[in-house]
Amino acid sequence: MSEAAMACDKGGVETGPGLLTGISLPAAVIHEAPLAHNLAWMQRFAEAHGARLAPHGKTTMAPALFRRQLEAGAWGITLATAPQCRAAFVHGVRRLLMANQLVGEANMGIVAELIEGGADYYCVVDSAENVRQLGRFFAARGLELQVLIELGVSGGRCGCRDASQVEALVAAIAEQPSLRLAGIEGYEGMIAGGDEVAAVRAYGARLVDTVRLLHASGVLESEAPIVTASGSKWFDLIAEAFDRAELREHYTPVLRPGCYVVHDHRLYASAMTDVKARHPHLEGELQPALEVFAHVQSLPEPGLAIIALGKRDIGHEPDLPMPLRLYPLCSHPSAATTPLDIAGWHATHIMDQHVFLAIPGDARIAVGDVIAFGTSHPCLTFDKWRQLLLVDEALKAKESLETCF
Known part of the structure; x- marks a missing residue:
């Protein structure tokens, strides 16, 4: 330096x-000891529910921690932007789940270079216009892009709000030979108000039902379609939704908490208290x-x-x-x-x-x-x-x- x-x-x-x-x-x-504990604890939790773990790397953007997460058994690393994906790939991360829409030709160019370099890359889509833009760009590069349909919630952030929007998006993807529909993605962290626990459970069930319906219709171009969600607050409820024999055998359920790696002293500490209250027999924290x-x-x-x-x-x-x-x-x-x-x-x-x-x-x-x-x-x-x-x-x-x- x-x-x-x-x-x-x-x-x-x-x-x-x-x-x-x-x-x-x-x-x-x-601190070394709690870091090691957290890495092992969340990996065991995911595996106990038949899910893979793709920790959200935006929390730390620390390649040394990515390496520890992968060595502990993580399926891949989640990122939020194309430059973040490039940074992770440069430091050895090969499976990249970008839990965001890929927008803008400069960002598409970054991702194209990653795919050409051997990255197993996924991004999410929620609009026909974005699908058309991606289709044109990656067709011109002679590349295939793996996409996940994002399911949103009313009043929330991105994502399809209802089944009709999902159906229209499936049709739009089918018109783009360079796009490969690989599964369903969501984020439950925008759910707030009322009975949040019931609402998150319902959202988890919606994710599972949607991926099953799409798989049954034959539009998912993957032998083990991905279904993924989970921030750092409600990971236990999403894991519950994913913990089904059918999903374990025929799908790829992926949890994406990021903050667990170092946890915290209030926001997620309080969330952990709630997790323990919902699961009193859960070992450790x-x-x-x-x-x-x-x-x-x-x-x-x-x-x-x-x-x-x-x-x-x-x-x-x-x-x-x-x-x-x-x-x-x-x-x-x-x-x-x-x-x-x-x-x-x-x-x-x-x-x-x-x-x-x-x-x-x-x-x-x-x-x-x-x-x-x-x-x-x-x-x-x-x-x-x-x-x-x-x-x-x-x-x-x-x-x-x-x-x-």
């Missing part, structure tokens, strides 16, 4: 030294693995600490960063590596480079101490960093995990 590139790398991250004193902070870290460490920068008045951490370093939606532990490097040097409980401390405001932290008026804290923060929705922390640190239980840096945003 050039000196200029190194100068731009946030945190001056390097492996080997201890996190608290040997690394420029703030730094985003992934996902564990938070992603944290951001930062220095106490200023103590300008009683009850307030300013932390050298901001919107450029950590996600702040839907929740502000959550202080987890204090490492008293300066306030109690003899116990610097012994984390202190800071229950009740909370962030009140976040700016580009600062977090306002409400603390007790008599808190034992000093400028230079280090605080570990948890996040809600890990996607919005990963995209702040060119690289994250994998650390062991002693907070020693084991590996630098580059991202490709």
